[in-house]
Amino acid sequence: MEPTDDETRPALPPVVAAAWGLRERAPKGPRPGLTLAGIVAAAVALADAEGLAAVSMSRVAKELGAATMALYRYVSAKDELLTLMVDAAYGEPPGPGGTGPQWRTGLAGWAWAERAALQRHPWVVRVPISGPPLTPYSLSWLENGLRCLAGTGLGESEKMSVMLLLTGYVRNDALLTTQIQEASAASGRRIDEIMPEYGQLVARVADPARFPALREVIDAGVLSQEDGPDDEFVFGLDRLLDGVETLIRARTTA
Amino acid sequence: MEPTDDETRPALPPVVAAAWGLRERAPKGPRPGLTLAGIVAAAVALADAEGLAAVSMSRVAKELGAATMALYRYVSAKDELLTLMVDAAYGEPPGPGGTGPQWRTGLAGWAWAERAALQRHPWVVRVPISGPPLTPYSLSWLENGLRCLAGTGLGESEKMSVMLLLTGYVRNDALLTTQIQEASAASGRRIDEIMPEYGQLVARVADPARFPALREVIDAGVLSQEDGPDDEFVFGLDRLLDGVETLIRARTTA
DNA sequence: GCAATTAAGCGTATGGCATACGCAGAAGGA
């Protein structure tokens, strides 16, 4: 008996197989009354409307008119549902951007697209990473990002590192944004009220002798003026892509 | 009656006042049997030992030999406790680095120090941000970071943006690292087992025709080789500081 | 010394959560 693939290769995690539609149904037994895609869609809609905290197994089931435990016929644990929700929330990535010298506009467009997706589904960044990306849409996003870096002279390992850095930046920005929004909603103040107040509070609490640099920032009025919601994102993205550009230039001229 | 500070200035949030030690105790009534600092220390120790999920009000109280509701005499809600825990976990920042041309080594040291603090207390990045930093240690970290940028020609607003970008990078790296560790612990596999497996799984699931760039990465063996745990952090930090350097040079030569 | 005041510690109750387990019944194959 020759070795089969099943013995030489690691098995696909069940949730990955499900995401790629590789589950085969046994012919016997009653027809399923629900579908995995329907469960995921209901959970995504619920998270969009009421936040990730509202996504409990019983609540999703109620939304579908089913009992809580019925969901466990489709998903072995809540973690699996979350993984599938994230993949669905990402959806189709933007088309591959230009390669070669256009890498920068391509990657910038990719980053803005991820940001837009995370603004549509802010709860995505609250779902703990369960491992490196293996689900269909996640891999498509990675693929299209990597394509922007073709012809830049970067090594394959460097390309992956750039993508990791970029998606990390976008995700962190989205996490910060939603956390600030939630905190301001919880405190009942609007964000444009909070920032000027913040400057005053820091000034009150931070002794100028011990916090001189901070005091200069406050005196410059940085904390009082409001900037457009995109300004901070643009700044960070520009720095980050500048850093990548420095590396690419070094690889090209070397 | 002339306007007092209390009328013209926003009030300090209670948790901020507590963190700066500004709570005055009424002389009457029984002596407190617990201290805020003691509660925070117990909660930090518990989070270090068993993770943030283990930090429930009843569990912290049990650790202190008190009843659950006793804690609510010191903290108005769990969120307040979490805020104080984070501040305690950061602790003293590294001394201010050199200014002027040494900004880069100073900021790099700052970033490594924050990373070290987050490795000591991985749960910190799981605590939702409740607002801009106002607690003592948080402000000290910000202060010492800003000092590195003195004499670089950056505007005050740009200095703040750089610090936001840098701390975001470090925190995101820490979040990713702990999530991967937790996921690998939950699956019972070691991380150095997972990565080679991951390459094989991607290869199995990703059609080379549809995922050419991804396939190149896999074929280069990027996903199979393990790099030192710091390599990825070094790469991102270098790119990020390169990007800041580009900006500083533009401000200097202009 | 005594009464009034104030805050500390805490017992109880509420409503929600994930999910292990096992049963009833449906669908198809033999």
Add this chain to the structure above:
DNA sequence: TCCTTCTGCGTATGCCATACGCTTAATTGC
């Protein structure tokens, strides 16, 4: 017709945050 297999689901367990109000300790004003 009977047997296998799978679906839907009811129940039970042990957690969680925290609102409310009682008892009691420590102090002040008389």
